[in-house]
Structures are given as C-alpha cells and as structure tokens.
Amino acid sequence: MDLPTRTGPDPAPVRPAPDPGPSAAPAVSARRLVKTYGSGEAAVRALDGVDVDFAAGAFTAIMGPSGSGKSTLMHCLAGLDTVTSGSVLLGGTELTGLSDKRLTRLRRDRVGFVFQSFNLLPTLTAEQNILLPLDIAGRRVDRARFEGVVATVGLADRLSHRPAQLSGGQQQRVAVARALVARPEVVFADEPTGNLDSRSGAEVLGFLRESVRTLGQTIVMVTHDPVAASYADRVVFLRDGAFVDELSGPTAESVLDRLKRLES
Ligand SMILES: Nc1ncnc2c1ncn2[C@@H]1O[C@H](COP(=O)(O)OP(=O)(O)O)[C@@H](O)[C@H]1O
Numbered sequence: 001m002d003l004p005t006r007t008g009p010d011p012a013p014v015r016p017a018p019d020p021g022p023s024a025a026p027a028v029s030a031r032r033l034v035k036t037y038g039s040g041e042a043a044v045r046a047l048d049g050v051d052v053d054f055a056a057g058a059f060t061a062i063m064g065p066s067g068s069g070k071s072t073l074m075h076c077l078a079g080l081d082t083v084t085s086g087s088v089l090l091g092g093t094e095l096t097g098l099s100d101k102r103l104t105r106l107r108r109d110r111v112g113f114v115f116q117s118f119n120l121l122p123t124l125t126a127e128q129n130i131l132l133p134l135d136i137a138g139r140r141v142d143r144a145r146f147e148g149v150v151a152t153v154g155l156a157d158r159l160s161h162r163p164a165q166l167s168g169g170q171q172q173r174v175a176v177a178r179a180l181v182a183r184p185e186v187v188f189a190d191e192p193t194g195n196l197d198s199r200s201g202a203e204v205l206g207f208l209r210e211s212v213r214t215l216g217q218t219i220v221m222v223t224h225d226p227v228a229a230s231y232a233d234r235v236v237f238l239r240d241g242a243f244v245d246e247l248s249g250p251t252a253e254s255v256l257d258r259l260k261r262l263e264s
C-alpha cells in the first residue's frame, strides 16, 4: 500500500521537548528493597520489599506508623546505609554494591541532607555554615546560586550571625540552605521540623516547598506529622516495611485519614 503523499504547508518546526512530565525518569527509586538489622532470633526486617519511585522536581513525603521503616528507607535511598537485598537507583546510579569510598563521594557531591537536629558548627557564621560542604569538597562557590538559595530561605539579613544568635527556625533554614547550595540531585530530610514549634516549622516547610517551585529541587522528606506532609506534592505511606499507599495533593485531613486507616 502506498503511503499518502503529504500536501500543503510544511509542518511546524519541531518544538523543544516540553517540561518532563510524570513519565520522566524518577530522581530516586527503590526496587524489592529489603533491609534486615541483626541476625538470627534478633533479626528485624525493617524493609520488606519496597518498590517506590520519587519524581524529579517534586516534594515527596514518606509517612507511616512509628517503626514502619521510614528512616531506614531514607537512609538506604541516600546511601547512608547499606541494603540487604534489592536495588536503589539515584539519578541512574545503582547504589547497591558501591564501595564505601564511592558512596561517601556520592553523598558529598549529589545529595543534600536536613536532619531533625540542625547540626550547625557553633563557631561559624550562617554563611560559613552554608558554604562549609563546598569548602570541604574543594568546590567553587557559585555566588548566584548562593544568593538565590539564601533569598529562597529568607536568610539574607542573618548571614553574619552565629547559630546561638539565631532562632531554631532560622538555624534549620541555614541547614536547608547548606543542603541546597551545592545543587544536589535530591535533598533528603528526616523529620526536619521535629525540633521546631509549629510556626517555625511552617516557615521551614514553606521554604522547602519554595525551593521545589523556584529551584526545581527534588525533596524526599520523612515525617510523622500530617501538617508537615501536607506541604508535599505527594505522600507515600509505609506499613511494616512495605509501600502500601500514596496520596497526591495531600491535605492534613486527607493524610490523617489515610494514617488512621493504616493504623487500624
Ligand atoms: N540500627 C538498628 N538496629 C536494629 N533495629 C533497627 C535499627 N534501626 C531501626 N531498627 C528497627 O527497624 C524498624 C524500622 O525502624 P525505622 O526505620 O526507624 O522506623 P520509622 O522511622 O518509621 O519509625 C523498627 O522495628 C526499628 O526498631
């Protein structure tokens, strides 16, 4: 059969690829991920075959009852802990099987962390704390990036302060800026508002969300707080070390509702 011959005007020029949609490669993914602590009678299967993807440029929260494996999953995804079996892909790199040295380098160069405790060095100013990981890595400071991050987390007028001169919320914003400044592929946060009052917590969460919107940052955050999870684009739920449910466009109410169902 002959193909029809095209007539009429030339087609429009090929347009640049649109923004990557949900089908774009995930920033991080886990496949059949198993993590066992201890051995024999005392063995605990903290992760029992987790399959989950985390979209690039999105803010995803990991939730679940206490002991469901949230922190363990985050540590395995971020290369902070080794896995028992299964695989973790971070931006196309298979983490399982990497040597300690390569894992350390990957964490330094490609991942940012925010923990419940701010982990700032007390003798350094906010600016020095933010730039410390780049200094240690011997990397050049991209001044425009630094200023963009500082503006995003609202710290422009606090850069010369030391941690003791900052509120808890401001200290955590310094930690967020420190995680963002090196342009990590993924920022992992474990209960980043756990030590903050609700108002400071809301500020930090707002700045995390802002970094996703304005800097295109990918964030994976562990939390047990439905209000904190409501700042995310998507919530994934764990129970007994497995991925059991997810919610897009979460509200505190819808998250609480799912959690109650999981715990019952
Ligand atoms: N270092 C460890 N040694 C032994 N068991 C652990 C260790 N870390 C976590 N666990 C166990 O693994 C399970 C999952 O823990 P975790 O990931 O901390 O849960 P979550 O963060 O959801 O509260 C729990 O039963 C916990 O007791």
Ligand SMILES: [Mg+2]
Pocket: 070, 071, 072
């Ligand atoms: Mg935990």
